[in-house]
Amino acid sequence: MKLPALVPILFMAYVAIGLAEPKTIAVSLAFALAIVLGIKRGEELEWHDNGLKIREEYIVYAFWLAIGIIALQIIRLGGIPLLHPAIRTSLSPRLTALTYFLGVPSSVYLFLRGKKYSLLYPIAVSLYAYRTPVLVSVIAIGSAYYETSKKEGKFDVKKLAGILGGGTILFLLVTFLRGNGLSSLWVRFQSTVSALDVIIWRGDWSGTYKGYLQWAGVTSYIWGGYSPRGLIAKFLYVHTGATITATLLGGVYLDFGVFAIVEGFLLGLYYGAISKATHPLTRALYYSTLAYGIVGVETGILDLPVYALFLLGAYTVYSGWKVMRKREAR
Template sequence: MSLIYSITSTITRNIEDMLRNSFLFTIIFKIFEFIENEWVNSYFKSLYPGENFLSIFKKSRIMKEEIFSPLIVLVTFTLFLLLATDPVSRDLQIVILIAFISFFIGSIIFPRFILNNQSNDNSEKNKNNQIPLFNTKDIHSIGFCLTLIGIIFLFISIASVGGLPILKSSLRYSLKPMFTMPVFLVIPGIGLIASHYLNQFKRGKINRSQVRFRFLILTAIGMITVLTLEYRTPIIAILLMMIIIAYCGEILSVWEVIIGAFIGVCAIMGIGYLRSLNELAISSNTSMFSTLEHRANFTMHVLNLLNQISGNFGILHGKMIASSMPGSDLGPRMLVGKLIAWRTEVTVTPTLLGQMIVDFGKLGVALEMCLLGFILGTGYKIIKVTKDSFYIAIYSLILTYTILGVETGILDIPVLSYFFVISFIYLAAILKDKGIRIY
């Protein structure tokens, strides 16, 4: 791992240094620096509500410290179930209960048995067992390059369809995945950059107003990038990830988190409503909330059908998750369409449990939800132990996609790659805690 990290950080640092010294990027950063100074010293900033605004929310320990623990996934799933007004079968209710119990065990119980050798003791023995920490300048360089790749492929995607999908919705269906997938690297990219700014804030190099402004700029850059292609889920991913990083880094107040979540829900309903109108899927008399309700009902109906055909041990035995790999004839969501309706030209979201049920049935739900809970529980425990900004960023990334996956599932190859890489980092931390040397 150290060799891969060393090579990656060296290459990305050289690229960042070269670009930062170029005329174009010098002008861009000068402009951002000027705007930041104007904002920090602005009179209007003083009109913004302070940290103690709506302080009633701070009285709750859960609201103040534990909003984004792994259990937020179960809360989100419960709200999704409540949103779906159509009843589900008794057998699916059992599956959902198994999923909840397994996730709870994996995220809350199992992490209690790991990473228990961390202390403030600086003896040589304890140093050998400490969770590995990363140079935030290296992390910033990696995030900078990922963001740059995303923006470059944004222009390539626009050029490939000859226009802006946000201005002409039909162009979105002409976008090529080989060009659009790299665009989404902007999401982990801005998350890693944000972790560097958060670390600078913790070390007193920048003040609270500066770090908040930089988070706002990063969020705007990411959202504008993916909004140009008229994608909905990545917009919510960026907003949610940055909120989680800011909350865990203690630069965002509880009331701001609540308002941010409300804005996110409104964005989901609004974008979905406008897209449905443009595609003539609904009439203008249909409310935004009803479109969200219909979507939840449809998705739960899909899960119910998948459960009926999968039994206790599944029917594809890993083929659905494998279909996420590039080069597969059908993607996982197209495979769902084939299974329930024999239609391969549509993509169907199967919820977080859909792939687990189809591949390995109820057994798969129990094992995979426990594993997913353990990954998130490990990440949450690491940030509680280290307070490290890098671990906050990567935990926020996978928690974000798990929350979004409640409806869509975790089926995209970039997202699966994030989970794989981050799980490997967590494994390295666990082994280091046990005193096992890593090369």
Template sequence: MSVIYSTLASLANRISDEFHNSFLFTTIFSILGFVENQWVNSYFKRFYPSENFLSFLNNNIILKKHIFNPLIVLFVFALFLLLSINPPSTSLVITLIIAFVGFFIGSAVISRIFLNKPFDKIVKFDRRDIYSIGFILFVISVVFFFVSIASVGGIPLLKPSIRYLLKPAFTMPVFLIIPATCLICSAYLNDFQMEKITRSRVRFRFLLLLIINCAILLLLGYRTPLLASFLIIIIMGFYGNIVSLWEVVISAIIGIGAIIGIGYFRSLGEMTITSSTNPFHTLQSRADFTLHVLNLLDFIGGTFGQTHGHLLISSIPGSDLGPRMMVGKLIAWRTEVTVTPTLIGQMVVDFGKVGVFVEMCLLGFILGIGFKIMQKTKNYFYIGLYSLILTYTILGVETGILDIQVLLYFAIAIFIYLTNIVKIDF
């Protein structure tokens, strides 16, 4: 594996250098450098609230130390369930309890067994490699953004009806902007930790990348990837001492507002609601529908499951039906629609209540190990990696972890974490 990584990193570095030395990118980075200097030296910065703004938040140990602990997944899941208008069935309540217990055991109990020795053998990654890989992924995503726009002949945000004409073959590469941003921000975080750039400069670069992400993903009309970019920046910024606790709390409020707002205006554009409808209705109805789907999947899956891994395997490109289309077929025999099954929907259909416990325990263990490594090493790469998988787990509370690229991120994280466990504990 080290040979494969070295080859890919070397190739990425060469391609990245060629881009950076080109006239186009030299001009772009010169302009960005000028804007950054104006930002850093701006007179108006002094009007921005200081680190001690809303200082009472720092007195809350849970918020200050554990706001992005893996157990936040259970908190978000519980909040999502409370949004539903109708209660879950008795069988589903049992399944949910099993899921919550499994996740807690994996993240808070089993993860404590490992990585209790000195971290002198931890796998380390070169900053240049990480930046180059992230930069190339970023360029690819921007290119495919323009290809996607051209393929439908308009901007989906302005014409919601053409959003359904977007081709997955073009939009999937656009979503690479999320791991790309994660890797680039990791490199900038390393520069900050090594005192090569100031806190003001790294904050500007984080903000700039977030703005570019928001512009691209919002214009395509996608809400979940937009929230992923937002969450990754916030989590990385918090653990990298770039973002203050009060900024995290305010960002969470803004994020919730964005979820409600985008969903509301999209529903207005698609004429599924009227302007007199309560904006919270779209969020509640979505949660209620998703919980109803989960009720049906729980009934189908039973104790030992029904599809025995086929739903997860359907994530692989080339499958007759994608995982969310397969869910649509299972509950309504409609293969032309995609249905979100929540975090445990795939688990219960594939392997039943037994599978829910095992998979949630494994998921909790992955996040627990990632959190432990990040806290002990403060390493820029592991902050980025944990931020990436925690973000998709939180968003997966509604959508499920079923996209092939997201499964790939988890596979990479598992490989890296297990490699560290073997090197450190054995």
């Protein structure tokens, strides 16, 4: 099984274990099958991976810039959010987003190039006291190790267990230092599926926000206003200021209703195509966006830095496809 298949599989498992309503399960299944179909079609796409014309030294600079931004924010706050969770709400959303955009792909790229210091990033980003970036970073690096070592015949289950085990420790550390027990994870799990149930039942079958919700993932970072998860909370009549996650499907269903399956197909098409990447930087984008997709099973893919990574990956595939078409035309 190729790793992109984990996205629809984990999504359906999440919805089923969360005891979603039959209608929700039916719509979710159609969405998951669209992703699977997209993956298969993407794997059939022929393209030449030239990568992005970015010198390795600039990727190294991006990595250390991400680490520097984390340090800068901690200095500015006068404390470490991991030790004082209440102050994490004072983190700059723009600087935090830049940390994710630069740090995840650069750390994965450097890991693929054999730079052990790349493992510093998941440790550093855990200081923000947010669990999602820790999970994304560890899953991206773990996926990169798994597939790369398998291809090279150097797979060591102990090394993979070490990467994932270290990530689990960081995740639990963030959870407990924030004052949340494991029970809080189960409550969030149930509330996320419940939110999806309400969205499927109350949302317009042709879409409620007509694309505005996902577009808010861009505008909220640039000039403020409702975030996508804020709009989900607004739809659910939750008090102002709250944000709600509603799985990989919730946001796109609120935007386009049953036509969300088209986005599911496009997501699968992207994963199927970019999974054939050979250039180290393109592979870094692949593993980074794959990790966001896996974590997005619960959180959704609704943030500007994540959009940017997907666009870079899609641009690389499209450019490589154009090269193949020109060669075929000669």
